[in-house]
Amino acid sequence: MQVTVEYAAQIKRAAGVARDVIELEGPCQLAEIARAVALIRDDSFAEILLDENRQPRPSILVFMGEEQVRWDDPNLRVEDGQTITLLSPVSGG
Amino acid sequence: MALLTDHEKAVYEWQMWVPGFGEAGQQALKDASVLVSRIGGLGSVVAYELAAAGIGRLVLAHAGDIKPSDLNRQLLMTHDRLGTPRVDSATSRLKELNPRLEILAVPENVSDKNAGRLVGEVDLVVDCAPLFPERFAMNRQCVEQGKPLVDCAMYDCEFQITTILPGQTPCLACLYPENPPAWRREFPVFGAVSGSVACLGAMEAIKVLSGLGEPLSGTLLTCDLRDMTFQRRQLLIRDDCPVCGTSPKASST
Numbered sequence: 178m179q180v181t182v183e184y185a186a187q188i189k190r191a192a193g194v195a196r197d198v199i200e201l202e203g204p205c206q207l208a209e210i211a212r213a214v215a216l217i218r219d220d221s222f223a224e225i226l227l228d229e230n231r232q233p234r235p236s237i238l239v240f241m242g243e244e245q246v247r248w249d250d251p252n253l254r255v256e257d258g259q260t261i262t263l264l265s266p267v268s269g270g
Numbered sequence: 271m272a273l274l275t276d277h278e279k280a281v282y283e284w285q286m287w288v289p290g291f292g293e294a295g296q297q298a299l300k301d302a303s304v305l306v307s308r309i310g311g312l313g314s315v316v317a318y319e320l321a322a323a324g325i326g327r328l329v330l331a332h333a334g335d336i337k338p339s340d341l342n343r344q345l346l347m348t349h350d351r352l353g354t355p356r357v358d359s360a361t362s363r364l365k366e367l368n369p370r371l372e373i374l375a376v377p378e379n380v381s382d383k384n385a386g387r388l389v390g391e392v393d394l395v396v397d398c399a400p401l402f403p404e405r406f407a408m409n410r411q412c413v414e415q416g417k418p419l420v421d422c423a424m425y426d427c428e429f430q431i432t433t434i435l436p437g438q439t440p441c442l443a444c445l446y447p448e449n450p451p452a453w454r455r456e457f458p459v460f461g462a463v464s465g466s467v468a469c470l471g472a473m474e475a476i477k478v479l480s481g482l483g484e485p486l487s488g489t490l491l492t493c494d495l496r497d498m499t500f501q502r503r504q505l506l507i508r509d510d511c512p513v514c515g516t517s518p519k520a521s522s523t
Binding site (some may be wrong): 185186187189190215225226234235236238240244245246247262264265266267268269270 | 308309310312313395398399400401402405422423424425426428429430445446447448449450451452453457459464490493494501502503504505506
């Protein structure tokens with residue numbers, strides 16, 4: 178299946194692109210999407226997105242369409258053609 | 271409660287024409303107090319817009335002296351005041367605009383030690399801090415004291431803003447259950463970016479305090495000014511949030 182992954186804020190800078198379109202077996206869980214995009218980007222990207230156990234960091238917000246979803250939602254599956262957005266936390270100053 | 275004077279009615283005439291705001295909205299602003307933390311690129315403009323709008327009292331919290339690198343975005347700081355306290359410059363500029371404004375200038379950044387006292391001083395908080403521990407300290411106190419929190423943030427040409435209404439919306443700890451490990455205090459930004467989200471933050475404060483319109487409660491507005499993409503996204507309450515959650519695992523500390 179094909180999934181579009183969009184990036185915002187620091188994780189977009191680390192990716193060097195605004196979005197990736199990836200191919201993978203599906204439907205799948207969100208964490209598999211995170212690990213799949215980490216594989217095609219460099220270490221700084223992976224460090225922002227994944228913890229030392231290769232699990233998505235809970236402070237990275239993830240959205241399907243306009244709705245926030247939970248990385249650990251056991252009932253959620255990403256399907257062919259869907260777009261998810263990863264948003265890294267930003268602050269002010 | 272001091273009623274609006276004739277002079278104030280003349281100053282705020284144009285905004286009192288806004289439907290749904292009127293004299294009652296202006297009186298609500300005069301009676302209100304807001305904590306702005308800090309008064310850098312974001313907070314300078316939030317404070318300036320609130321002073322212009324006729325807020326009654328501002329509590330400004332920001333440690334340190336003005337540095338050259340402040341001057342691309344911290345619009346209450348001036349070149350001739352380099353090396354002097356930021357809160358002094360901010361107080362002077364705000365008083366030039368609105369001499370009726372009451373200001374409590376606190377030359378400290380918000381922390382777990384002073385957050386309870388500072389949040390207790392006001393009706394609403396606008397979070398303009400660059401570090402997450404400061405943001406989390408304000409969030410905890412806002413939830414505990416039931417005070418609205420407008421959370422503004424930016425990075426590069428992007429910004430985010432949401433309004434937290436304790437008991438009704440996700441709190442900051444619902445969104446970010448841990449201190450984001452990748453975030454650093456210094457980051458790329460234009461003053462026009464921080465100023466853009468700051469104006470929205472000031473407008474959210476005005477709306478919440480006066481009852482005008484619909485605030486961004488439970489909604490995250492994101493914008494990328496590189497291509498002018500604006501998006502509204504719905505946020506989730508975290509049932510096991512350690513700050514505002516209702517599950518048995520959660521606590522209020």
